Structures are given as structure tokens and as C-alpha cells.
Amino acid sequence: MSEVIIEDIFMKRSQQKKKTSPLNYKERLFVLTQDKISYYDYDYEKAKKKGLKGSVEIDKIKCVETVMPEDNAPPERLYPFQIVYDDGPLYIFAKTDNVRKQWIHKLKNVVRFNKDLLQKYHPCFWEDGMWKCCQQEVKQAMGCKLLEMRNGGISKGSHRKSRKPLPPTPEEEKTSRSPHPQPPQQHGFSVGMTVIAEYEYTPMTPQDLEMKKDEQYTILDICDANWVRAKDKYGNEGYIPSNYVVEALNGLEKFEWYCKNMNRSQAENLLKTENKDGGFLVRDSGKYSGKYTVSVFTKSTGDMVGSCRHYNILTTEQGQFYLAEKHYFNNIPDLITYHQHNAAGLVSRLKHIVSARAQNAPSTAGLGYGVWEIDPHQLTFIKELGSGQFGVVKYGKWQGRHDVAIKMIREGSMSEDDFIDEAKVMMKLRHENLVQLYGVCTKQRPIYIVTEFLSNGCLLNYLREYLQHPSPVELLEMCKDVSEGMAYLEYQQFIHRDLAARNCLVDANGTVKVTDFGLSRYVLDDEYTPSAGSKFPVRWSPPEVLLYSKFSSKSDIWAFGVLMWEIYTLGRMPYERLNNSDIVDKVPAGYRLYRPQMASDRIYSIMTMCWHEKPDERPTFQDLVMIIQDLLDNMH
Numbered sequence: 267m268s269e270v271i272i273e274d275i276f277m278k279r280s281q282q283k284k285k286t287s288p289l290n291y292k293e294r295l296f297v298l299t300q301d302k303i304s305y306y307d308y309d310y311e312k313a314k315k316k317g318l319k320g321s322v323e324i325d326k327i328k329c330v331e332t333v334m335p336e337d338n339a340p341p342e343r344l345y346p347f348q349i350v351y352d353d354g355p356l357y358i359f360a361k362t363d364n365v366r367k368q369w370i371h372k373l374k375n376v377v378r379f380n381k382d383l384l385q386k387y388h389p390c391f392w393e394d395g396m397w398k399c400c401q402q403e404v405k406q407a408m409g410c411k412l413l414e415m416r417n418g419g420i421s422k423g424s425h426r427k428s429r430k431p432l433p434p435t436p437e438e439e440k441t442s443r444s445p446h447p448q449p450p451q452q453h454g455f456s457v458g459m460t461v462i463a464e465y466e467y468t469p470m471t472p473q474d475l476e477m478k479k480d481e482q483y484t485i486l487d488i489c490d491a492n493w494v495r496a497k498d499k500y501g502n503e504g505y506i507p508s509n510y511v512v513e514a515l516n517g518l519e520k521f522e523w524y525c526k527n528m529n530r531s532q533a534e535n536l537l538k539t540e541n542k543d544g545g546f547l548v549r550d551s552g553k554y555s556g557k558y559t560v561s562v563f564t565k566s567t568g569d570m571v572g573s574c575r576h577y578n579i580l581t582t583e584q585g586q587f588y589l590a591e592k593h594y595f596n597n598i599p600d601l602i603t604y605h606q607h608n609a610a611g612l613v614s615r616l617k618h619i620v621s622a623r624a625q626n627a628p629s630t631a632g633l634g635y636g637v638w639e640i641d642p643h644q645l646t647f648i649k650e651l652g653s654g655q656f657g658v659v660k661y662g663k664w665q666g667r668h669d670v671a672i673k674m675i676r677e678g679s680m681s682e683d684d685f686i687d688e689a690k691v692m693m694k695l696r697h698e699n700l701v702q703l704y705g706v707c708t709k710q711r712p713i714y715i716v717t718e719f720l721s722n723g724c725l726l727n728y729l730r731e732y733l734q735h736p737s738p739v740e741l742l743e744m745c746k747d748v749s750e751g752m753a754y755l756e757y758q759q760f761i762h763r764d765l766a767a768r769n770c771l772v773d774a775n776g777t778v779k780v781t782d783f784g785l786s787r788y789v790l791d792d793e794y795t796p797s798a799g800s801k802f803p804v805r806w807s808p809p810e811v812l813l814y815s816k817f818s819s820k821s822d823i824w825a826f827g828v829l830m831w832e833i834y835t836l837g838r839m840p841y842e843r844l845n846n847s848d849i850v851d852k853v854p855a856g857y858r859l860y861r862p863q864m865a866s867d868r869i870y871s872i873m874t875m876c877w878h879e880k881p882d883e884r885p886t887f888q889d890l891v892m893i894i895q896d897l898l899d900n901m902h
């Protein structure tokens with residue numbers, strides 16, 4: 267049986283699968299695992315679970331959401347939530363709002379890869395043969411309210427995270443590696459859907475469609491996980507990158523001030539960089555809360571540096587929105603417009619919209635649909651960024667417009683044919699916390715690997731040189747970024763093999779992305795052989811790699827613990843007083859890195875979990891994402 271994620275005793279409403287079955291409420295012990303949510307009869311006297319009463323398989327779940335309590339609900343039924351699956355909704359009543367939030371959060375996390383997540387739900391109960399919210403009398407009737415945060419999607423960094431592609435299942439992934447791939451569908455778009463462009467898109471090939479920010483497009487065809495064919499309002503058709511558009515759900519996407527999924531520290535960074543008194547943006551308050559926060563920068567408090575304030579947008583019982591008592595609005599745009607003119611209790615009126623969007627269009631998977639061989643004549647080299655295992659890396663432009671990093675592979679340093687085969691698979695990996703591979707130039711020597719360019723360079727340097735007085739949130743956000751990128755790789759059953767701060771890069775917003783995944787397999791260098799070679803990442807390796815060269819996602823987990831340690835020491839060398847052969851002796855015998863001064867006991871316990879001697883006892887990246895997110899939620 268898979269491990270228990272969470273368990274608790276809740277009131278459950280009978281499901282009335284037959285029309286005649288009675289409506290009743292019973293206490294049950296609910297147990298959530300990665301595969302199922304099960305409920306049991308509970309023996310209070312012996313404090314243990316009795317017989318299994320029912321269960322729902324996680325992959326059958328289509329929606330997890332709160333429900334409005336009934337009118338005059340008794341105290342034990344004030345915090346209901348619903349799990350929607352084929353048999354209809356399962357209604358569960360938590361004891362407090364916090365417990366309900368926690369369960370919804372965990373449930374959304376486990377269902378996020380499900381295929382048939384709903385876009386709409388019923389906010390009220392099904393009662394007496396009718397949906398209380400919309401009066402529809404068919405139990406299967408489609409929901410009447412759009413989910414603000416769709417069920418899935420915990421990846422971060424882009425503005426469209428909540429409706430984010432659900433990565434393909436390992437099954438789909440296997441198919442996509444076959445000679446005639448069935449493209450995995452990642453984005454949750456469907457043919458005929460209307461979407462809004464969050465960014466300008468300049469065509470990269472003649473088959474592409476130009477997009478203007480905030481305009482609407484209709485999806486005509488789903489090409490693969492990363493590209494769709496679309497039509498604009500004039501009838502022009504072509505390919506567009508799916509991560510440049512969102513389905514308009516909460517209606518805020520088109521507003522410049524809405525920075526979906528920006529977290530608190532990113533908002534502060536951005537506002538401070540803009541450095542304008544009254545600069546503001548609106549962001550999601552937390553991952554799944556469906557609530558919003560206005561972040562404002564002010565210099566009016568007299569200090570020269572300025573500071574940020576964060577105001578949660580509150581709602582009245584009638585569903586009106588407000589920041590300040592007595593100023594209520596029917597919708598958030600009206601509220602913002604009002605506060606653009608009136609401080610009304612805020613530290614400043616909202617004077618300047620600050621938006622990360624325009625400057626930072628996300629990377630596309632490849633430089634055009636189906637393009638992976640890049641014409642080197644379309645590359646311009648601008649400056650050298652550094653050099654690594656495979657040779658020099660340069661910053662440049664593709665077609666004179668798009669920023670790219672170009673790895674020029676020194677001849678003899680890589681087993682090129684093997685890499686070129688694998689590159690096609692790697693191009694399909696796309697996540698905001700992975701450095702995107704755009705394509706390769708293989709028709710000449712040296713071959714080039716062309717990737718997304720990240721202006722803040724390598725994380726190790728960033729930690730050592732730029733990060734002056736990082737806040738606890740900032741450090742943990744970095745760990746979170748890496749864990750999210752790695753959770754995606756783990757899900758794709760792709761092993762990194764060389765995760766370390768030197769193999770992460772930092773973008774202009776301070777988002778960390780993992781790079782060079784899987785590349786170590788193609789290194790031709792005797793010094794790179796496991797444990798013996800001087801260039802082998804001994805300091806990031808678990809005992810089973812040092813002793814038997816056994817790589818797995820669990821060896822990546824160990825490396826992640828060391829990477830966290832690098833973050834919390836601002837880039838110190840792990841085991842700095844030991845040489846490689848000391849490490850090979852001591853680590854399998856139980857020796858571990860010390861707790862960095864900046865790491866709390868809780869943070870250090872995450873690192874030590876990753877350094878469990880037995881690989882199976884280490885957490886997964888998905889666990890780490892949840893653990894870190896919980897910690898962050900409590901810090902915000």
C-alpha cells in the first residue's frame with residue numbers, strides 16, 4: 267500500500283447513489299495516499315480504524331473544491347469540501363477552515379496530473395434532486411462556476427501556472443519516445459477553446475501566427491505538448507507556443523497589473539527594481555486559495571530605500587471585494603480602479619502598474635513547431651558567458667531577435683551521436699524551472715547546443731557574489747524552484763545525474779532553473795567516471811552512487827539535499843575540508859554535512875531526509891515540493 271499522506275476524522279455525507287437512499291452524515295476516518303482516498307469506520311474506544319467503507323481512486327478524481335455551507339448549517343458542517351468523480355460529488359466536512367484548506371491543498375497536489383480535470387464546478391450542494399447553486403436538476407449537469415484555480419498545476423514561475431499543462435503520464439511519455447509519437451497533451455487546451463495571449467509572439471517560422479498581447483485567439487488544433495494551431499480574429503492561422511496563451515477563466519488575465527502566480531518575494535523584487543512610489547501589482551495570495559493580494563511599494567514612509575506592503579483582497583459575505591472597510595466592489599478591476607485614485611487606508615494610492623509580463627515572455631519549446639535542427643547562420647554570437655565541461659558557452663541571438671545561450675561542444679568532449687538522439691527527447695521536456703533546450707546545430711563541427719538564456723547566470727556565482735542579505739523566503743523559494751523542476755523530471759522518469767548549484771541558472775526575476783539534465787551521460791572524459799574520477803561530482807553523490815554507480819531519482823534527491831546546503835551556505839563547497847577519497851570513505855559510513863547557520867532546524871531536517879542512507883527512505887521530489895510549499899505558506 268502506498269504511504270499515507272494525511273489522515274483525519276471527518277463527517278461525510280451519504281452519497282445517495284440511488285434516489286431512495288437516505289441523506290445522512292457519518293463520521294469516518296479519511297486516509298489519503300498517492301493512489302486513493304479511503305474512508306473507514308472508526309473505533310473511538312480503541313482509537314483505531316475499523317472496516318473500510320469506501321474509497322475513490324485518485325486518478326478518477328475530476329475536481330476538488332470547497333462547497334458553500336448549507337443555510338443554518340450546524341457547527342460540525344460549516345467547512346464542507348467536495349471530491350468530484352464519476353459517481354458524483356463526495357461531500358466531506360472538515361472541522362476548521364484551516365484543516366479544509368490543508369486537505370484541499372494536498373488533494374489538488376495528488377490529482378494535478380489527472381487527465382479529466384473539470385473547468386467548472388458546482389459551488390453549492392446537490393440536494394433534493396437539484397443543484398442548489400444553479401437549480402439544474404440533472405446530477406451530471408456541468409458545473410456553473412469556473413474554477414479560479416484549476417485542480418492541477420503546482421508548477422511555478424509563469425503567469426499561467428494554475429492552468430498549466432498537466433505533464434504527460436509516464437505511459438504517454440513512453441509513447442512519445444516511440445518512432446511514431448502520439449504527442450502528449452500537456453496544456454489542457456481543447457479545439458475550439460478561446461484563449462488570451464499573455465505575451466506578444468513574433469513568428470519564428472513562416473508557419474507561425476503572430477500574436478498581440480491581450481488579444482483573443484481560437485485553438486484549431488493541438489499539435490503537441492508545447493505548440494497549438496490557432497486563428498486570430500482576422501482569420502489568420504498558424505502555430506503558437508501554448509505557454510504564451512491562457513484560457514480566460516477568472517477574467518483578470520488581461521489586466522496588466524495581474525501577475526498570476528507571482529510569489530511574495532518575486533513581487534517584492536520586482537517592485538523594488540521598479541523603485542516607484544505607489545508601484546503595485548496584484549498576485550495570487552497562495553497556491554490554491556483563489557484569493558488575491560495587492561502588493562504596493564512605497565517610499566512615503568521616509569526611508570530612502572522604500573518598502574513593500576501586501577494587502578489581501580477580502581470578500582464580504584455577499585461576495586463583494588474590498589481592501590478597506592466601507593469601500594466594496596462587485597469585482598476586482600473596479601476595486602483596483604478605485605484605489606488607483608484613492609489610498610483609502612492603503613499606504614499609498616496605486617499609482618503605477620508594475621508588471622513582469624511584457625519584458626519576460628517565457629521560453630518556447632524549440633524555435634518553432636517541430637524545429638530542432640537550427641541553422642547556424644541564423645545565430646549571432648554576442649559575448650562569451652563562460653566555459654564548462656564541454657567547452658565555451660556564448661550569449662547570442664537567434665534570427666537577430668531571440669536571446670539564446672549557445673554551447674559550442676569542444677570536439678572529443680562529448681559522445682555526440684548519442685546526445686543528438688537524446689536531444690529530441692530532451693526538447694520535449696518543458697517546465698518553467700528547467701532551462702529550455704531550443705535545438706541543436708549538428709551539421710557542422712563543433713556542434714552547438716542552443717538553449718534558453720538566463721541573464722543572472724549560474725546559481726553558484728549568484729549565491730556567492732550577488733545575494734547579499736537574502737531573506738528566509740528568498741532562500742526557500744530557490745529550493746522550491748529547483749524542487750519543482752526536478753519533480754517534473756522525476757515524473758518524466760528522467761534522471762539528472764549531476765544536480766548541483768553549478769548546474770542551475772538564475773533568470774532576470776531571480777527564478778532558478780535546472781540545466782544540463784542528463785548531459786553527464788555523454789561526457790567523454792576519464793576523469794568523469796563514478797567515484798574515481800577527479801571531475802565526478804563526489805560531493806553531491808549518495809553512498810549507492812559512490813559504491814555501485816547506482817543512479818536513480820533518489821540519487822538526484824540526495825544531490826538536491828546538497829544543493830539546498832549550497833543555497834543556505836551561500837555557495838560554500840560541500841565538505842570543504844575533505845578530499846574526494848575521504849568523502850568516498852566517510853559518507854557511506856554515515857558522515858553528513860553540518861547544519862548551515864542560515865538553515866533552521868526544520869530546513870536542515872529536509873536536507874537530512876534527502877541524505878537518508880537508504881534510497882527508498884528518501885522523499886520524492888513531489889513530496890519535497892509539498893513540504894517546501896507548506897513551509898512557504900506559513901511564512902507568507
Ligand code: ADP
Pocket residue numbers: 651652653654655656657659671673701717718719720721723724768771782
Ligand atoms: P558545460 O555544460 O560545458 O559544463 P556550463 O553549463 O557549466 O558548461 O556553462 C558554463 C558557464 O556558462 C556557466 O557557468 C554559466 O555562467 C554560463 N551559462 C551556461 N548556460 C547559460 C545560459 N543558458 N544562460 C546564461 N548563462 C549560461
